[in-house]
Amino acid sequence: MTGQQRTAIVTGAGRGIGAEIARRLASDGFRVAAIDLDHDGLDALTAGLTAAGHKAIGIVSDISDESAVDSAVARTADELGPPVVVVNNAGIIRDNLLYKMAVSDWDQVMNVHLRGSFLVSRAAQKHMVEAKWGRVINLSSTSALGNRGQANYSAAKAGLQGFTKTLALELGPFGVTANAIAPGFIETEMTASTAARLGVSFEDFTAKAASAIPVRRTGKPADIANAVSFFASDTAGFVSGQVLYVAGGPKA
Template structure:
C-alpha cells in the first residue's frame, strides 16, 4: 500500500539548518518531497528553504527543540497543517559535548543524550502514527562511526550506539505497517561539527583532515552530500525491503 495523500509526500528533517541536515533537506526536495526544515533557530533554516524554493521545491522552516516534548508536538502539528502528514522522518539533530570521561559533566552527558536519543524518540513517536495510518513510511536515524568507540566522546558514542538499537526496534515494530527504519553511520564528514572536534583537539581542521584521510581507503573526507545520497536511497520506493540496517558511510569498511 502506498501513501494515498497525494503525489507529494512530506519529509521532516531535524538539524537541517546546516551541514548534513541541510544537504539532506535539499536532496529530498530535489527527489520530490515537500520538506520541513527543522532546527532550534527558525531563521537559520530559511537559507535552506530558499535554496529549495529557488529550485522549484516546497519547504518550510520550523523552530523545534527536539528534546522538548511540547515543542516537538507543536512543531509536528505545524508541519501537518502547512505541508501535510510527515511520512519520512530523518533524525539528524545532534550536538557534541566532548571531553574525557573524568572531565565530562553530568550536564554534558544529559545534553547529548537529550538531543540524540530523547529527540529521536520524541520526533519519531510524534510522526509514526501518520505513517501507520497510510501504510507507508521511512525513518532514517543518523548514527556515527563513533558508536564503535571514540576517545573523548563517551556521551556521543553511547548515544549513537543507542540509536542503532532504537532503529532496529523500530524496524521490528513498524514493519508490518509498511514503515522501514534504517540508520546511517557517517565517518569523517567535513562539517562545522568536525571543525569543532579539531578545535577540541587543539589543531587546525586542515591538519585533522590530512591525518584522518590517510586512514580512509577512498583517500578523501566525506561531504554532506554523501550522506544525503544515502538518505535518498533509504527513503525511496525501491528500498522498501531494506529495514533495520546500519550503513556505515565512511569511505571504507567498519566493524
C-alpha cells in the same frame, strides 16, 4: 520523483549534513519540513529551496521538548501534508574524557540524540501507519563503535542503532521501514570546530583523517544525503533495521 506528494521531516537541518539532506529530499520530490534551533540557518535553507521551486518550511523547535515536537509535527501535517519520512539528524557534541565529563554534558547529548529521535519518531509514526508507508532514518556514527573522549556521544549513537532495529520490528507490519546511517569523518562545521578545539588547521585535520580512510578522502555532506535518498525511496522497501556505515571503508 520518488517523493512526489510526500512530506519529509529533517531535524538539525539548519546547516551541514541536515541542510544537505533537506536539499536532496526536496530534489527527490519531497515537501520538506526543516527543524532546527538555528533560525538564520533555516531561513537560508528554506529560501533557497523555495526559490528552486520546492515546497519547504522551517520550524524553530527544541526536539528534546515533547510539546514542541508534537506542535512541530502537527504544523508539518497541516501545512505540507502528513509526514511519512523522518530523518533524525539533529545532534550535538560535548566531548570530554570520562573523568572530566559533567553530568550536564551527558544529559544534553542524550536529550538531543536519543530523546529527540524518540519524540519525533513517536509523533510522526501515526501518519506513516495511516498511510501504510513510511521511512524512519536515524543518523548514528562510527563513534557508536567507541571513540576516546566521546562516552556520551558514542553511547547515544549506539543507542540509536538499537532504537532503529526496534522500530523496524514494531513498524514493519504497517509498511514502515527504519534504518540508520553511521557516517565516518564528514567535513562539516562540527568537525571544523573539533579541529579548532585541538589547535590544528582544518586542512591538516582532514588530511590526517583521510590518510587513515581506505578511499583516501574524507566525506562530504552529500555522501550522507545520497544514502538518505536511497532509504527514503520506494526502492528501499525491503531494507529495514539496517545500519549503513558511510565511512570510506569497512567499519562494523
